[in-house]
Amino acid sequence: MDPHRVDSIAHTHHPVAAPVAGVNVNKLLRRAGRGPAARILDLGCGQAAWAMQALAHCPDGHADAVDTNPYALERAEAAAGMRELADRLTLHERDARTYVPDGDYDLVLCVGSTTVLGGFAQTLDVAGRHANAHGILIVGERFWEAPPTTEALAALDVKPTDLTDLPGLIDAAGAAGWHPVYAHVSDPAEWDDYEWSWTGSVSEWALDNPGHPDAAELQHLARTRRAHWLRGYRGLLGFATLVLRHEAA
Numbered sequence: 001m002d003p004h005r006v007d008s009i010a011h012t013h014h015p016v017a018a019p020v021a022g023v024n025v026n027k028l029l030r031r032a033g034r035g036p037a038a039r040i041l042d043l044g045c046g047q048a049a050w051a052m053q054a055l056a057h058c059p060d061g062h063a064d065a066v067d068t069n070p071y072a073l074e075r076a077e078a079a080a081g082m083r084e085l086a087d088r089l090t091l092h093e094r095d096a097r098t099y100v101p102d103g104d105y106d107l108v109l110c111v112g113s114t115t116v117l118g119g120f121a122q123t124l125d126v127a128g129r130h131a132n133a134h135g136i137l138i139v140g141e142r143f144w145e146a147p148p149t150t151e152a153l154a155a156l157d158v159k160p161t162d163l164t165d166l167p168g169l170i171d172a173a174g175a176a177g178w179h180p181v182y183a184h185v186s187d188p189a190e191w192d193d194y195e196w197s198w199t200g201s202v203s204e205w206a207l208d209n210p211g212h213p214d215a216a217e218l219q220h221l222a223r224t225r226r227a228h229w230l231r232g233y234r235g236l237l238g239f240a241t242l243v244l245r246h247e248a249a
Contacts, residue, residue, distance in 0.1 A: 001214040008071035014197035015049040018112035019186040031182040038106040043096040044113025048076035101129040111140030124176040137244040145238035155232025178244040186239040199226045
């Protein structure tokens with residue numbers, strides 16, 4: 001099955017495509033402190049859940065949301081209509097790396113999509129070019145909560161040096177000229193909710209579509225990811241969402 005379609009199915013019940021609970025999404029957006037008419041950009045937006053919630057905090061604002069996944073953008077369009085945000089949200093089906101920066105966004109979001117932009121440091125560079133002089137970045141990135149085991153590395157298909165620990169993540173942001181004014185570190189309950197939602201949504205789709213040629217493959221995918229999480233990276237992989245301000249602002 002098309003990976004974009006799989007990703008869309010996996011986030012059916014968790015459109016915030018990261019292990020962050022809704023109350024903490026709102027806390028992060030409040031701490032960003034953008035004005036009512038803020039310009040917002042969401043890079044690698046998925047179903048644009050972050051962008052739409054940011055608009056709820058900025059009643060006169062406008063958001064651009066960028067992703068290559070047509071299924072996720074279709075869901076974002078439907079959700080924006082239901083939330084009466086369609087006139088304030090513009091969806092762009094394109095690669096976030098090629099979205100032309102204009103340097104005039106008040107808030108730039110990239111949560112759980114840093115791999116799309118080439119990693120954490122590259123995300124800060126790309127996202128920073130979209131922000132104005134007083135712009136804020138909200139960036140979500142993985143880190144090692146504890147030293148990874150062989151099983152965790154195999155499950156995630158990474159090397160130990162592909163991710164840093166939390167202090168290293170903060171150091172990398174500072175080296176790029178961005179400094180945290182607030183942050184949220186996802187707790188075990190948020191991780192469990194995210195992983196159960198991901199694997200459960202995929203398994204549920206397969207059970208609801210038993211005659212589909214991809215049903216068996218998706219059920220296998222759900223079982224495999226669940227095993228990788230429970231026997232591999234659970235408790236070892238962390239996720240931090242950083243509210244970042246540039247030192248020049």
